Amino acid sequence: xxxxxxxxxxxxxxxxxxxxxxxxxxxxxxRYGNVFDTVRYLNNSTPDKIILDMSLPSxxxxxxxxxxxSMPSGxxxxxxxxxxxxxxxxxxxxxxxxxxxxxxxxxxxxxxxERKIKELYRMDNIIIQAYEKGSQAWKDATIDFLRx
Numbered sequence: 001x002x003x004x005x006x007x008x009x010x011x012x013x014x015x016x017x018x019x020x021x022x023x024x025x026x027x028x029x030x031r032y033g034n035v036f037d038t039v040r041y042l043n044n045s046t047p048d049k050i051i052l053d054m055s056l057p058s059x060x061x062x063x064x065x066x067x068x069x070s071m072p073s074g075x076x077x078x079x080x081x082x083x084x085x086x087x088x089x090x091x092x093x094x095x096x097x098x099x100x101x102x103x104x105x106x107x108x109x110x111x112x113x114e115r116k117i118k119e120l121y122r123m124d125n126i127i128i129q130a131y132e133k134g135s136q137a138w139k140d141a142t143i144d145f146l147r148x
Contacts, residue, residue, distance in 0.1 A: 001027050003146075004047035006078060007095075008033035008056055008070065012131065016051060016095070019139055023146055034060050034068065035077045042081055046090070051142065052078060054096040073102040076117075083121050092123065093145040095131040095138055 003020060007013040013031060020027050030047065032038040036059040056074025071077070075094060082088060094101075101113035108116060114128040129141040 001049070002045075002047040003027045003029050003049050003051065004038075004041070005029055005031045005051045006033070006038050006056065006075070007031065007051070007053045009053070011133075012053070012095075012097075015133070016142070019142055020146065023143055027146070034058060035071070035074050036060065038078050039081045042078070042085060042087065046087060048091075049145070050078075050090055050092045051145075052092055052094045054094055054101055055098065072098070075101075076103060079117060079121055079123060079126075083123070088122050089125060091125040091145065091148065092127070093142060094126065094128040095142070096128065097131050099130070101128065 005013060005016055007016060017029055020029060032041055034057045052075050054075035055070045055072050057068035057070050058074065059068050061068060082090060100107040100109060103113050103116045104120065110128045110130060114126060117123050117126055127141065127145060129138050131138045
C-alpha cells in the first residue's frame with residue numbers, strides 16, 4: 001500500500017514514519033515537504049492514503065534563495081488539487097500542530113474545519129487530528145486510519 005506523507009518538519013516526519021513502520025512493513029512511504037512537489041506528484045500518481053500537514057511551504061527550498069515560508073493553508077491547496085483531479089475519495093488524515101485550521105479564509109476549530117472540508121470540497125474521507133509531540137492520541141488516530 002502506498003502512503004503519501006506530506007510533511008515539511010523532519011522530526012514530525014520521522015515520528016510518523018516510525019509509527020507506520022512499527023504498524024506494518026507492507027506500506028511504501030513517499031514523502032514531500034511542500035505544495036508544489038506534492039501537486040506535481042499527485043498529477044502523475046495516486047497513493048492509497050495520504051497523511052497531510054496543514055501548514056506547508058509553497059515550494060522547495062533552493063540554495064541561495066532562502067527558506068520558503070510555510071502557508072497556514074498549504075494543506076488546503078493540496079486538498080483543492082485533489083478535488084480538481086477528481087481524487088476526492090482518497091482517505092486523508094490531517095495531522096496538524098495548530099488548534100485552528102484555515103478554510104476559505106476563515107480560521108476554524110479542527111471539528112469545524114473537518115465538517116467544512118467535507119461539505120465544501122466533498123471530501124468525505126478526511127480526518128483532522130491534533131499532532132502533539134509525545135501524545136498518544138495522534139498515534140492512535142493514525143493507526144486507526146492505516147487499519148481501515
